[in-house]
Amino acid sequence: MRRAAVEPVRNSTRRPGQRATAIAALTTVVAVLPVFLVGGLAVQLEQDLGMTPSALGAAVATFWAVSALLSAPAGFVAGGLGLRRGVPLAVGLGFVALAGIAFVTPHWAWLIAWLGVAGAANALIHPLSNGLIVDQVSVRNRAFSFGLKQAAIPTATLTAGLSVPVFALTVGWSWTFALAALLAAALVPVLLRTLPRGAPGPRRLGEAAREPLPRKLKQFLFATAVASALGAGQANVVGAFTVSMAVQAGFDAAGAGLLLGAASVAGILARPLVGIAADRGVGGSMATVALMMAAGSLGLLGMASGAPTAYAAGAVVAFGLGWGWNGLAHYVVSRTAHRFTVQATGITQSGTYIGGTLGPLLFGIVFSRFPPGVGWTLAAVAAAAGAGASLVAFRLEKRLRAS
Numbered sequence: 001m002r003r004a005a006v007e008p009v010r011n012s013t014r015r016p017g018q019r020a021t022a023i024a025a026l027t028t029v030v031a032v033l034p035v036f037l038v039g040g041l042a043v044q045l046e047q048d049l050g051m052t053p054s055a056l057g058a059a060v061a062t063f064w065a066v067s068a069l070l071s072a073p074a075g076f077v078a079g080g081l082g083l084r085r086g087v088p089l090a091v092g093l094g095f096v097a098l099a100g101i102a103f104v105t106p107h108w109a110w111l112i113a114w115l116g117v118a119g120a121a122n123a124l125i126h127p128l129s130n131g132l133i134v135d136q137v138s139v140r141n142r143a144f145s146f147g148l149k150q151a152a153i154p155t156a157t158l159t160a161g162l163s164v165p166v167f168a169l170t171v172g173w174s175w176t177f178a179l180a181a182l183l184a185a186a187l188v189p190v191l192l193r194t195l196p197r198g199a200p201g202p203r204r205l206g207e208a209a210r211e212p213l214p215r216k217l218k219q220f221l222f223a224t225a226v227a228s229a230l231g232a233g234q235a236n237v238v239g240a241f242t243v244s245m246a247v248q249a250g251f252d253a254a255g256a257g258l259l260l261g262a263a264s265v266a267g268i269l270a271r272p273l274v275g276i277a278a279d280r281g282v283g284g285s286m287a288t289v290a291l292m293m294a295a296g297s298l299g300l301l302g303m304a305s306g307a308p309t310a311y312a313a314g315a316v317v318a319f320g321l322g323w324g325w326n327g328l329a330h331y332v333v334s335r336t337a338h339r340f341t342v343q344a345t346g347i348t349q350s351g352t353y354i355g356g357t358l359g360p361l362l363f364g365i366v367f368s369r370f371p372p373g374v375g376w377t378l379a380a381v382a383a384a385a386g387a388g389a390s391l392v393a394f395r396l397e398k399r400l401r402a403s
Contacts, residue, residue: 058361169253
């Protein structure tokens, strides 16, 4: 049944898995780029728009709050829209957010509105892209594919970091967003030509959303959502505040941007490498997620020291390991839930978005009122708690495998 359903797509291209992975990664970049550009260009935005660390935290939190609120319904909407309507819509929302920040942001409060639009794009693109990967990528390469797709997030932070010395300090932050909006707009016609025709994708997988989730699966998903909330909370603090706090640690603006870029490279490499290992039977469970979060906690403690060298090394570890787990988590959820992947993604991503909302919001207040070391230490505690929750999810994962 499954082979017959996807046969028309396979006849239209030799390598549907590669195409599906590329589409998932590129569209995810567009959805998350607005929020990470805001974090990467925080110093320039603070100067021009009067934005404080707490205001930055509120703006970033809005992105994740909207993503959290829309995550579960987005799974159902994705099933109804299908790929050829849903994916261009998500990219279009990303374009609106980027263009709005570039041309209609006279005050930092406008960032809240535009990042809310970007949050809607982010909520919609994940169930679509995850369903596409599950439907088009073979099981033996699926963890690697999820790793590449989730590498889109540090790719966005890399873009944000490099944009500081290349664009923000030369032509200005607004033109940086304008260029990103132009690239998003250029992606839409490419998607309309390359998105698979007749692929069931999320529409077929979405049919399972009408059935109740098995009780044991639901327990696993909620435990994973808690782990994701804690892990995403500390990770998004790293994404939002690394540059501005690096300046306080002694880096100049260009050096802080380059540090964000270098740390992002570690995150880009970690996600597909962990996926390759999982595809070959090494790791590939929530226990590996727990180990990565624990390592990220140590990196955050290095950032808390305030010494430039330790700060830089800690940022690389925090990005590479402490934030490199989410592609693997997507893979574990899809492998465990399978036909419930779209619905399961909505549940676990809700945890990710709740953490992404509360983390920047609360830590923005902490960084505004206390020394940076306090904020980074609390983030390390959150990462350690996420590792503990991941171990609980691993126990439930093993129970599901045994049943």
